Amino acid sequence: MTERIVLDARDLVVRYPGSPPVVAVDGVSFTIAAGETVALVGESGSGKSSVARAVAGIDRPAEGNVRFDEGPVEPLGVRRRARSLTAIQMVFQDPSTSLNPRRRVGDQVADGIAAARARGLEGSRPEEWFERVGLDPSWVSRFPHQFSGGQKQRIAIARALAARPHLLVADEPISALDASTQSSVAALMRDLVAELGAGMLFISHDLAVVQRIADRTLVMYAGRVMESGDTAKLWADPQHPYTRALLAAIPKPDGTGRIPAAPTLDDRASWTTVPPITD
Amino acid sequence: MSAERGTGNRTDVLAAGWRTRLRWPRAWRSPLGILGAVIAVAWVLVAFTASWWVPFEPNAQVLPRLQEPGVDTLLGTDGTGRDIFSRLMTGATVTIPLALMLVVAAMVIGTVVGAVAGYFGRWIDETLMRITDLVMAFPTVILAMVVAASLGPSLFNAVIAAIVVSWPQYARVTRSLVLGLRGQNYVIAGRLLGRSPLKSLTVDILPNIVGPMLVLATLDIGAAILLLSGLSFLGLGAQPPTAEWGSMISSAIQNFDAWWLGVFPGLAILTVVAAFNFLGDALRDILDPTAEVARENQADRTSSATGAAA
Amino acid sequence: MTGVLTIDELTVDIGRPLVKGVSLDLHPGRIHGLAGESGSGKTLTSLAVLGLLPRQATTGGSVRLGDTELLRMGRRELNRIRGRRIAMVFQDPSSALHPQLTVGHQLTDHVRTHLGLNRSDARDHAVEMLERVAVPNAADALGRYPHQFSGGQRQRICIAIALACDPDVLLADEPTTALDVTVQAGILQLLRDLATERELAVLLVTHDLGVMSAIADDVAVMRDGRIVEAADRATIFAAPQHDYTRGLLAALPGSRLETGTHLEEDGA
Numbered sequence: 052m053t054e055r056i057v058l059d060a061r062d063l064v065v066r067y068p069g070s071p072p073v074v075a076v077d078g079v080s081f082t083i084a085a086g087e088t089v090a091l092v093g094e095s096g097s098g099k100s101s102v103a104r105a106v107a108g109i110d111r112p113a114e115g116n117v118r119f120d121e122g123p124v125e126p127l128g129v130r131r132r133a134r135s136l137t138a139i140q141m142v143f144q145d146p147s148t149s150l151n152p153r154r155r156v157g158d159q160v161a162d163g164i165a166a167a168r169a170r171g172l173e174g175s176r177p178e179e180w181f182e183r184v185g186l187d188p189s190w191v192s193r194f195p196h197q198f199s200g201g202q203k204q205r206i207a208i209a210r211a212l213a214a215r216p217h218l219l220v221a222d223e224p225i226s227a228l229d230a231s232t233q234s235s236v237a238a239l240m241r242d243l244v245a246e247l248g249a250g251m252l253f254i255s256h257d258l259a260v261v262q263r264i265a266d267r268t269l270v271m272y273a274g275r276v277m278e279s280g281d282t283a284k285l286w287a288d289p290q291h292p293y294t295r296a297l298l299a300a301i302p303k304p305d306g307t308g309r310i311p312a313a314p315t316l317d318d319r320a321s322w323t324t325v326p327p328i329t330d
Numbered sequence: 331m332s333a334e335r336g337t338g339n340r341t342d343v344l345a346a347g348w349r350t351r352l353r354w355p356r357a358w359r360s361p362l363g364i365l366g367a368v369i370a371v372a373w374v375l376v377a378f379t380a381s382w383w384v385p386f387e388p389n390a391q392v393l394p395r396l397q398e399p400g401v402d403t404l405l406g407t408d409g410t411g412r413d414i415f416s417r418l419m420t421g422a423t424v425t426i427p428l429a430l431m432l433v434v435a436a437m438v439i440g441t442v443v444g445a446v447a448g449y450f451g452r453w454i455d456e457t458l459m460r461i462t463d464l465v466m467a468f469p470t471v472i473l474a475m476v477v478a479a480s481l482g483p484s485l486f487n488a489v490i491a492a493i494v495v496s497w498p499q500y501a502r503v504t505r506s507l508v509l510g511l512r513g514q515n516y517v518i519a520g521r522l523l524g525r526s527p528l529k530s531l532t533v534d535i536l537p538n539i540v541g542p543m544l545v546l547a548t549l550d551i552g553a554a555i556l557l558l559s560g561l562s563f564l565g566l567g568a569q570p571p572t573a574e575w576g577s578m579i580s581s582a583i584q585n586f587d588a589w590w591l592g593v594f595p596g597l598a599i600l601t602v603v604a605a606f607n608f609l610g611d612a613l614r615d616i617l618d619p620t621a622e623v624a625r626e627n628q629a630d631r632t633s634s635a636t637g638a639a640a
Numbered sequence: 641m642t643g644v645l646t647i648d649e650l651t652v653d654i655g656r657p658l659v660k661g662v663s664l665d666l667h668p669g670r671i672h673g674l675a676g677e678s679g680s681g682k683t684l685t686s687l688a689v690l691g692l693l694p695r696q697a698t699t700g701g702s703v704r705l706g707d708t709e710l711l712r713m714g715r716r717e718l719n720r721i722r723g724r725r726i727a728m729v730f731q732d733p734s735s736a737l738h739p740q741l742t743v744g745h746q747l748t749d750h751v752r753t754h755l756g757l758n759r760s761d762a763r764d765h766a767v768e769m770l771e772r773v774a775v776p777n778a779a780d781a782l783g784r785y786p787h788q789f790s791g792g793q794r795q796r797i798c799i800a801i802a803l804a805c806d807p808d809v810l811l812a813d814e815p816t817t818a819l820d821v822t823v824q825a826g827i828l829q830l831l832r833d834l835a836t837e838r839e840l841a842v843l844l845v846t847h848d849l850g851v852m853s854a855i856a857d858d859v860a861v862m863r864d865g866r867i868v869e870a871a872d873r874a875t876i877f878a879a880p881q882h883d884y885t886r887g888l889l890a891a892l893p894g895s896r897l898e899t900g901t902h903l904e905e906d907g908a
Contacts, residue, residue, distance in 0.1 A: 094820035095791065109518055127518075129450060131526035141522055143515040151516045153537040159516075166523040207519070214523055256820060300821040302828065302850035304889065306877025310854045313826035 057120055057217045057250045058083040058106065064114035065101040075101040076112070077274035083218065083250035088241050090265030090282065091254045092297075098274040099254045103222040106252060107141045108132075120217060137166040140211035142240070144223035146203035150195040156206050157181075157191025163213030172215050180209035184239060201232040205239070212243055219244050219251045225260060233257065237264050258301060262286055270294045278328045293322040363612020369605035376419055377426035386413035388420035388573040396588050406590040408581070414590060417573035418598055424574050426602065428489050429554040435493045436554075437547050440500020441536075447501070448508030449531050459505065462498045470495045471560060478566035485558075485574070488567035492557045496550065503546055507539040541617040549610035552603035559599055575599050643667040644841045645689070645726070645809045649701035650711075652684050652865075654694060659684050660865035661701065666809060666841035671832070673856030673873075674845045675888070681865040682845045686811045689843075690728060691718045705809065724754045727802035731814040733794035737786040743770075744782030747801055754805045769800040773830060792823035796830065803834065810835075813845045828855050849888065853877055861885050 058081075065076035076098040083089050091099050105112040111126040118124070119139055125132075140163075143149050150159055160177040168174050178188035184205040195203055204224060211219060221240060225233040237253075241264040244251040255261050261268060262282060269279040270293065278291040289295045296314045303309070385404075386392065389412060397407040405414040447458035465473070477491035508531075511517060517534045525533070561567035562576030570577060575595040582591035643665035652659035659681040666672050674682045687693050689703050689710065703710045705725060710718065722728075730736045738746055747769060748762040757765060763782070770778035773796040775789075786794055795815065802810060812831065816824040832855045835842045844856055852859055853873065860870035861884065869882040880886045 094822065107522065109522075127521050129527055132521060132524045134524060137522065137524040139522065141519065143519070145515060149515040149519065151520075151534050151538070154533075162520065162523050162525075169524060207515075210519065210523075258821065296822060300825045302825070302848075302854035304849040304853040304877060306853050306874050308854065308857075308873055310829050310832060311821075311825040313829060314822050 055085045056082050057085050058252070059118040060102075060106055060115070061117075062115035063102060063105055063112045063117070065098065065105055065110065066113040074274055076105065078115070079271070079274075079276050080115075081269055081276065081279065083252060085217065085250055086245055086248050087267065088244065088251045088253055088265050090261040090268045091252060091271060092256060092258055092261050092268060093271035094256060097271045099256075099271055100222050102271070103141070103220050103252065103254055106218075107139055107220045108136060109141075134170050137170060137214055138217040140214050140216035140219050142204070142207055142211050142219065142221040142224045145227050146200045146207060147227075149207040150203055150210075152195050154194075155192050156195060156198070157193075160191070160206065160210045160213050163210040166214040170215075175213065177209075177213070180213045181206075183212075183243060184209045201228050201236065204228060204236055208236075208240060208243070212247065215247060215249075217249050219249055221251060221253045223254055223256070225255065226257065234260055234263065240264075258297065270297065273323055275323075276327055276329075277322065277325075280329070290328045291322075292318070292325055296322070360612045360615060362608040363615070366605045366608025366610075366612065369601055370609050373422055373426060373602045373605065377422040380419035380423045384413075384416040384419050386416040388412065388417045389571045396585060398588075399590050405594045406588070408578075408591055409585050409588075414578075414594055417578060418575070418594055420573040421575045421578065421595065421598065422602075424485065424568060424572065425555055425558055428485065429551055429558055432489050432492050432496065432554045432558070433547050433550050436496035436550070437500050437543060439493070440497040440502075441504045441539075441543060443497070444501035444504025445508050445531055445536065448505035449512055449527060449535065451512075455505070458501070462501045465495065466498045466502075468495070470557065474557060474561055475564065475566055478561055483566045483569060485562070485568045485572065488558055488561040491561065491566075492554060495557075496554065499550075500543070500546065504539065504543065507542060508535055511535050511538055545610055545614045545617055548606055548613055551606040552610075555599060555603055555606075644706065645843075646704045647685070647689065647701070648704070650685060650688055650703060651700040652681070652688050652693060652697055653699070654684075654697045658865055659688070662862070662865075662867055663701075664843070664860060664867075664870075666843055668808070668839040668841050669836055670857045671835050671842040671844050671855050673852045673859040674843060674862060675847065675849060675852050675859055676862035677847055680862040682862045683813055685862070686728070686813055686843055686845050689809075689811060690722055690726060691715075720754075723750050723802075723807070724805045725807050726809040726811065727805070727807040728811045728813070729795070729798050729802050729815045732818050733791055733798050734786070734818075736798050737794060739786055742783055742785055743789075743797055747782065747797070747804060750801070751804045765804065766800075769804050770797070772803075772834075773797070773800045774826075775800070790823075791819055792827065795819060795823075795827055799827075799830065799834070803838070803840075806838070808841060810840050810842045811845070812842060814847070815844070816851060817846065817848065824851070831855060849877075861888070 060082070061080050063076050063079045064074065067073040067075055079098070079102055081089065091102060093099050101110070104110045106117055106124070108117070108124040108126045116123060120135065122135060124136065124139070150156065157177040160180050164175055164177065177191045181188045181191060186202060186205055195206070198206065208224070219240070224240065225237050228236055237260045240251065240253070253261065253265060265282045267280065268282045268285050269276045270285070270291065271277065272293045278285065278289065278294045285294065286298065289298055296318060300311045300314070302311050391411040393403060393407045393411045393413055395407060395409055395411045397403050399406040403413050403415065405418065407413055408417070443458050443462065447455040473495045474488070474491035477494050478487050481487040481490065512535070517530060520530050520534050558567060559574070559576030562574045563580045565580065568574030568577045570581070575598055578595040579592050582588070582595070585591055645666040647662060647664040650659055650662045651657060662681070662685050664672060664674070674685065676682045684693065688699055691710065691713065693699065699711050701711070705721065708721075710721065744763065744766055747766040748759070751757055751762045751765055752759070766782055767778045770781055775781050775793055775796050786797070789797065815831065816827050819827060828851065831842065831844075834840055844852070846852055856873055858870070858872050859876040860867045861876070861882065862868070863884050869876065869880065869885045876885065877889070880889060
């Protein structure tokens with residue numbers, strides 16, 4: 052793996068207006084190298100999606116900065132996005148709203164190809180990308196409603212990857228999918244991103260899937276990264292009490308009928324008091 | 331892999347099935363919609379062909395005055411000996427095309443304003459929507475009267491007046507639709523691929539609001555006809571001797587005993603307004619986005635069921 | 641031995657057969673798991689019990705609650721049983737509650753209908769139920785609206801509503817799928833305790849074999865509208881007989897996915 056850093060996020064703070072303002076992300080820093088898959092896990096409301104949107108430049112963070120390929124990430128505004136920034140692509144949670152219902156899916160994948168070509172990269176055809184994500188290339192002329200949720204997500208992945216991104220931000224890309232296709236889609240993403248030599252920020256609350264595909268894992272709680280490190284190590288030997296509670300709460304399919312211990316309110320209160328653990 | 335392919339094929343077949351089996355029957359199940367469509371089409375045909383087949387010149391005063399409806403003159407004659415039937419049909423050639431034009435113009439203006447406001451948000455939105463509110467705050471007919479009065483009474487000025495008062499509702503609806511779509515993943519994905527805001531609007535957003543806008547426009551045609559006739563009735567639109575429904579009713583007041591003078595233009599307005607409203611309602615049922623979502627979910631579920639089966 | 645709810649050779653046909661002869665026996669105090677991927681017919685099975693299938697569906701076989709046949713029952717009679725003797729908890733607690741009504745309103749409404757309690761008795765009963773499902777400050781909670789609660793608490797409220805009329809049977813369709821794992825653990829414990837203490841027969845529908853292993857007493861694995869394997873929990877997990885069950889268990893985390901396996905995996 053090359054150690055070229057594609058994404059460097061420093062001290063991100065995201066606030067949402069309100070009185071008092073809601074601090075969704077409270078000082079998060081991390082880097083992603085080319086070819087690396089970094090997972091961001093945490094419960095709903097922990098600020099994972101806010102990190103994703105800030106990193107992809109959809110929303111402007113209140114504080115901190117995001118550098119991508121040595122340049123700053125300018126948030127989307129009234130201008131067209133700078134060409135170099137089309138190398139950040141995103142896959143969203145809900146496949147049913149990820150594709151324009153009135154356009155043929157092949158045309159939408161072609162948008163991704165056009166973005167790659169605009170950066171001076173070699174062109175490709177939508178059919179190739181369909182093949183790569185495991186769909187029949189002859190389906191390019193269909194409309195989104197003719198596909199199931201899992202297939203739509205594959206098309207959205209094809210569109211994102213056709214832009215030949217250096218960084219793919221995937222915000223809960225599998226949680227809306229059928230249980231049977233979740234791990235296959237996740238593995239597909241990991242493989243294709245690695246093939247392109249891109250980095251991936253993979254956000255999920257599904258720890259089982261994260262364990263299988265991520266090189267490094269960041270565990271978020273209440274807007275802060277509580278623990279980060281090599282995925283295998285983090286699973287084998289979690290240090291932070293929150294990580295431990297999170298891992299212990301997953302019911303094991305061992306047939307023993309053991310119900311995982313539920314964290315108490317005191318536990319929850321204590322998690323924020325223990326300082327973050329990084330390696 | 332094979333399962334996924336199989337699923338896709340079946341989804342396709344299923345989707346086609348839903349189309350043919352569900353869409354049409356649902357439309358046919360609304361008899362009012364069919365009735366509305368038939369009447370509306372008939373009136374539009376009349377509007378574009380009447381001048382060739384009406385029995386009398388609409389302004390020719392060649393018949394006995396105030397003749398009751400009968401065999402020679404189907405709907406009677408008016409106080410100056412003009413054939414009501416011919417004038418009624420000719421009235422359609424005036425009112426209906428103008429109403430259509432009015433609605434299209436109001437829709438275009440309103441859609442552009444609403445889409446820009448909704449898409450760009452912030453101060454652009456604030457400014458545009460406050461202007462819209464300002465126009466909306468006036469009672470429609472009064473504002474139209476002000477415009478028509480200041481430009482001088484003529485049918486063309488009445489149309490301008492009607493456009494001025496009609497566009498804000500389109501702007502409002504468009505804005506809320508665009509606001510809803512702006513945050514959709516595919517719109518954001520398009521922007522991330524380097525699409526400019528204008529392209530994003532025309533490619534990703536506007537095609538997806540055409541359905542509801544058409545429904546609104548169809549429902550609005552009735553209102554537009556009422557407004558135009560109303561202005562003519564008040565003397566601010568069509569001027570005598572132009573055959574126009576509103577002014578026909580207006581002049582009918584002078585001969586109050588001759589019921590046929592006012593009743594037939596009134597019926598004409600009633601049927602055409604009702605027809606377009608029925609048509610709009612039926613269109614709304616057919617194009618209902620929630621129904622579409624429900625159908626899609628259904629297709630999703632059945633397709634995953636087939637997927638498992640395969 | 642026959643249970644409190646007996647499903648016998650149930651078939652459901654919506655355009656084509658989707659449930660093809662499912663038999664299940666639910667017993668008081670036991671949690672019966674129904675596992676399978678989506679599209680296997682497990683949710684349709686639970687909907688058929690309550691008569692909640694789409695209009696164009698046709699059913700066959702029988703579903704008996706004690707001696708009462710539910711499948712061919714009229715709407716009005718079925719309404720008397722739904723909520724009173726058979727209750728249901730859904731996957732998404734946020735859409736299962738009415739956003740404009742207070743929790744107290746939703747908890748007392750059907751209690752008053754079904755049990756004929758007066759206003760203050762119904763209120764006491766509601767507080768008791770909320771306390772049982774461990775919603776903090778139960779008395780205050782009655783006056784609040786669903787959006788003021790977290791997802792886990794909403795699901796607890798849904799369970800309280802479901803159990804308010806003291807039903808014999810609880811159908812739980814993916815009751816923890818929308819929840820965070822740390823919250824899920826508490827809900828699972830609650831379901832287990834309630835089943836035991838109220839002699840409740842629970843039908844637990846889930847695709848999550850971890851959840852299944854945690855609280856189900858008996859497990860039936862469904863695939864393509866049929867039950868391919870049914871046994872007690874220990875047997876299913878320790879010594880699965882059917883290839884499909886083995887495949888499901890083998891697909892669970894433990895080893896890192898090999899590159900390229902996604903292509904084969906789809907052909908489930």
